Amino acid sequence: MHCIEDSVHLDASQARVWKWLVHLVDGYADWHPSHVSAEWIVGPPNRVGSVMRAVERLGDREEDLIFELTEIDPPSHFGYRIGRSIGLLLPRGSFDVQSDDAGGCWFTARIWYRFGRLTEKVLGERLSILRSHLEEEGENLKRLVEAA
Numbered sequence: 339m340h341c342i343e344d345s346v347h348l349d350a351s352q353a354r355v356w357k358w359l360v361h362l363v364d365g366y367a368d369w370h371p372s373h374v375s376a377e378w379i380v381g382p383p384n385r386v387g388s389v390m391r392a393v394e395r396l397g398d399r400e401e402d403l404i405f406e407l408t409e410i411d412p413p414s415h416f417g418y419r420i421g422r423s424i425g426l427l428l429p430r431g432s433f434d435v436q437s438d439d440a441g442g443c444w445f446t447a448r449i450w451y452r453f454g455r456l457t458e459k460v461l462g463e464r465l466s467i468l469r470s471h472l473e474e475e476g477e478n479l480k481r482l483v484e485a486a
Contacts, residue, residue: 339429340453342469345446346476350483352437355445356413358483359433360384368482370475372396386410389421397467405431420449427452428468445479447472 348355358365360383366376374393381388390405403424409417409432416433419425431449438444449472453465 339450341448341450342465342472343446343448344469344472344476345444346480347438347442347444348480348483349442350486351441352413352435352443354486355435355443355479355483358479358486359416359435360412363390365482366392369478370394370471372471374400380406384410384416394471396471397464445476447476 362369363376363378363383366373372395374395376390376392379389379391384407386407386409388407390407392403392405394401394403401424402422404421405418406421407416408419408430409415414435417430418432419430420428428449428451431447434444434446434448436444436446449468451465
């Protein structure tokens with residue numbers, strides 16, 4: 339299993355970033371221009387076992403995505419499983435928020451993927467789009483929470 343990872347330093351407290359993340363569906367469309375919508379469809383928000391549905395435009399495709407929360411450790415960690423057929427190649431992801439000594443924090447997003455050599459050749463462009471998307475989300479989150 340391989341991992342795409344992106345970290346960004348935020349001049350905001352861990353508590354402020356966590357507060358934004360637990361209200362993710364409210365700010366989902368603001369987080370990235372390709373985010374269309376998000377809603378909790380199973381269970382209460384931010385509970386292990388709860389499911390969020392999100393619609394995103396990734397490259398030339400609109401993706402209808404399902405994310406099931408598998409881990410939550412406030413105020414520092416969300417783990418999730420990705421559903422539907424895309425979950426076969428991208429089974430899980432996580433968000434981590436770690437305080438630093440200067441009053442800011444680091445936000446790290448990870449997505450694990452199962453690409454062999456053939457799959458990586460065929461889907462390499464999609465992987466590149468996903469990597470860029472993760473980086474852009476980090477920079478946009480920085481802008482959003484630092485402006486709050």
